[in-house]
Amino acid sequence: MIGICKLATERELSDFLIQVERRAFKQAAYAVHDDHAALDIVQDAMMRLAEKYGVRPVDEFPMLFQRILQNAIRDYFRRHKVRALWTTLLSSFSFNKDGDEQDPLETLEVESDSNYFENPARQLDRAQTLAVIEDAVGKLPARQREAFVLRYWEDMDVAETAEAMGCSEGSVKTHCSRAVHTLAAMLKNKGVKL
Amino acid sequence: MNERDIAKKITQHLNYGTNQLDRSVLEDLRSARQRALAAHAHPQQVFGMAVAGHGDVHSGHHGHGHHSPRFWIPLVVLLLGLLIAYNWSEINGDDPDDVDATLLAGELPINAYLDSDFKSWLDQSSRR
Numbered sequence A: 001m002i003g004i005c006k007l008a009t010e011r012e013l014s015d016f017l018i019q020v021e022r023r024a025f026k027q028a029a030y031a032v033h034d035d036h037a038a039l040d041i042v043q044d045a046m047m048r049l050a051e052k053y054g055v056r057p058v059d060e061f062p063m064l065f066q067r068i069l070q071n072a073i074r075d076y077f078r079r080h081k082v083r084a085l086w087t088t089l090l091s092s093f094s095f096n097k098d099g100d101e102q103d104p105l106e107t108l109e110v111e112s113d114s115n116y117f118e119n120p121a122r123q124l125d126r127a128q129t130l131a132v133i134e135d136a137v138g139k140l141p142a143r144q145r146e147a148f149v150l151r152y153w154e155d156m157d158v159a160e161t162a163e164a165m166g167c168s169e170g171s172v173k174t175h176c177s178r179a180v181h182t183l184a185a186m187l188k189n190k191g192v193k194l
Numbered sequence B: 001m002n003e004r005d006i007a008k009k010i011t012q013h014l015n016y017g018t019n020q021l022d023r024s025v026l027e028d029l030r031s032a033r034q035r036a037l038a039a040h041a042h043p044q045q046v047f048g049m050a051v052a053g054h055g056d057v058h059s060g061h062h063g064h065g066h067h068s069p070r071f072w073i074p075l076v077v078l079l080l081g082l083l084i085a086y087n088w089s090e091i092n093g094d095d096p097d098d099v100d101a102t103l104l105a106g107e108l109p110i111n112a113y114l115d116s117d118f119k120s121w122l123d124q125s126s127r128r
Helices: A010-032 A035-053 A058-093 A120-125 A128-139 A142-153 A158-165 A169-189 B003-018 B023-041 B043-052 B069-092 B096-104 B116-127
Strands: none
Touching: A010 A035, A010 A058, A010 A128, A010 A142, A010 B003, A010 B023, A035 A058, A035 B023, A058 A158, A128 A142, A128 A169, A128 B003, A142 A158, A142 A169, A142 B003, A158 A169, A169 B003
16 A cells, blocks of 8 residues: 655645754754854754755654764764874874964864853852753763653654664663663752753 | 752742843843754854854854864865866876887887788788
């Protein structure tokens, strides 16, 4: 029996992206701890979804997008690993001709929108609880965070989460349970009451 | 509280966090979305824009612009290929100047100037 499914229109794709883009950015930011890299990852994920799967049925978008997003995050870490390897190799060949010791503070680059120099008033405006929770989520092991975010934040069921993560349903349950317990313990230690 | 309740409380805070994003981040996300939608509608044009350097929404280190390795690696390979092909033809080609030089230097064997078959052809035709 052949099922008839309605393919997505451009409007539906747009609505879907509007719906998920903020959470996608946060997910990527929790994983890579760098807002610029997180924006790149989300942009790549949106492009891939639109280019390759943009005409698929709307119902398939959440799953497809999450798979693409998680793969993009993994790609980021792979590239980061390779870059770090080359940097280590090349730095081992370099040497200081004059033998002068450099002061690391002289070469320290500070990003313009770094959190270190945030406006104190803005810092005060930020909800303390949110900061603690986001910090705790960012510190979770990658697979636990992935399972927690997909299962509870993206509201996928266990089977969908397992498919998106490429693992068994049992693993999803284990990762989710551990993630929640770890988060609860971290928040309790910081004095946060939910 | 059970596991699900704790998770629900935490995700409520996370949802609140998504509403606190900086204006610049929201603007970048909007641009990224529009670019994705443009790619969905006109894939060729967006590729052209990216190559021309007008397509980058966010100047990341692995974007789709003209700084992308996807653009310049094939270009370098093509140029190297052309260079190698040119040099190869220079080395192995039958240059007429070289043949002329060999003739003038008298380095060809005497048989090269003789047509040995001509005499036998003459003999055969005279017998007829």
